[in-house]
Amino acid sequence: MDDRDAIDSIDELHRRLEPCRLCVEAGIRVESMPVFSRLHRADAILVGQAPGAREAVDLRPFTGPAGRRLRAWLEPAGLGTEEAFYGRLYIAAVAKCFPGKRPRGGDVRPSPAMVRTCRPWLLRELALIDAPVVIAVGTLALAELAPGVALEHAVGAELRIDDGRPLVSLPHPSGANPWPHLPGNAPLLRRSIDLICRRLERRPR
Ligand code: SF4
Numbered sequence: 753m754d755d756r757d758a759i760d761s762i763d764e765l766h767r768r769l770e771p772c773r774l775c776v777e778a779g780i781r782v783e784s785m786p787v788f789s790r791l792h793r794a795d796a797i798l799v800g801q802a803p804g805a806r807e808a809v810d811l812r813p814f815t816g817p818a819g820r821r822l823r824a825w826l827e828p829a830g831l832g833t834e835e836a837f838y839g840r841l842y843i844a845a846v847a848k849c850f851p852g853k854r855p856r857g858g859d860v861r862p863s864p865a866m867v868r869t870c871r872p873w874l875l876r877e878l879a880l881i882d883a884p885v886v887i888a889v890g891t892l893a894l895a896e897l898a899p900g901v902a903l904e905h906a907v908g909a910e911l912r913i914d915d916g917r918p919l920v921s922l923p924h925p926s927g928a929n930p931w932p933h934l935p936g937n938a939p940l941l942r943r944s945i946d947l948i949c950r951r952l953e954r955r956p957r
Contacts, residue, residue: 754872756768756873756876757876759876761880762881765873765876765877765880766788766790769786770785772848772873774869774870775849781852782849783808783849785849787803787808787811787812787813787849788845788848788873789842791839793842793881793883794842796841796883796884796948797841797842797877797885798844799844799886799887799889799893799896800813800890801861801889801893802845802846802847802848802851802862802892803845803848803849803850804818805853808850813843818925818926818927819925821927822889822925825925828945829949829952830949830952831948841887842877844878845874846862846867846893846896851866861892862892874896879915883917884917884918885917885918885919885952886913886920889922889924889925891903891924894906897911897919898921903921903931904937904940906919906921907940908939908943908944908947918947918951920948920951921944922944
């Protein structure tokens with residue numbers, strides 16, 4: 753039992769998450785403070801991998817080039833502007849602190865120990881934010897939300913997370929990720945965007 757499992761309000765979660773240094777205490781490398789959404793309600797919960805170098809400075813998710821690419825993908829769903837993206841989506845991540853840069857470039861992928869240490873935060877966010885659809889961005893988020901499902905079987909399909917809510921998956925929007933450009937994958941990505949459009953249209957306003 754982790755004492756975070758008992759957090760019963762999003763305000764309390766944000767208050768306790770903001771100074772979190774659990775990874776540091778466990779000897780796991782992190783290079784920023786936690787980056788997380790401050791919303792109390794949202795049209796969807798978007799779960800990414802971890803903040804990058806830019807987000808580590810801004811302390812805001814998806815402020816770098818990957819965020820711009822993600823907003824371009826989500827434009828048909830009305831989420832292309834920063835106002836809509838940050839105002840309508842609760843943006844969570846598998847790991848909430850920047851894991852650092854690799855010596856030869858690119859960001860460190862959060863280690864299993866980091867993911868395990870951060871997991872109770874994500875589980876409480878999912879429990880406390882009553883959004884009708886969850887969006888996984890990248891393979892690490894997909895592994896957390898739908899373990900064992902390959903990206904090519906998840907993108908373009910609607911899965912379910914443990915509590916029954918629909919899960920729509922997207923590839924990681926990093927410019928270094930070749931997946932969106934591989935043969936046959938562009939239509940899958942378009943289908944995921946269509947699914948998000950339909951789910952958001954159904955949201956009562
Ligand atoms: S990655 Fe998660 S668990 Fe680790 S220090 Fe940051 S917020 Fe805490």
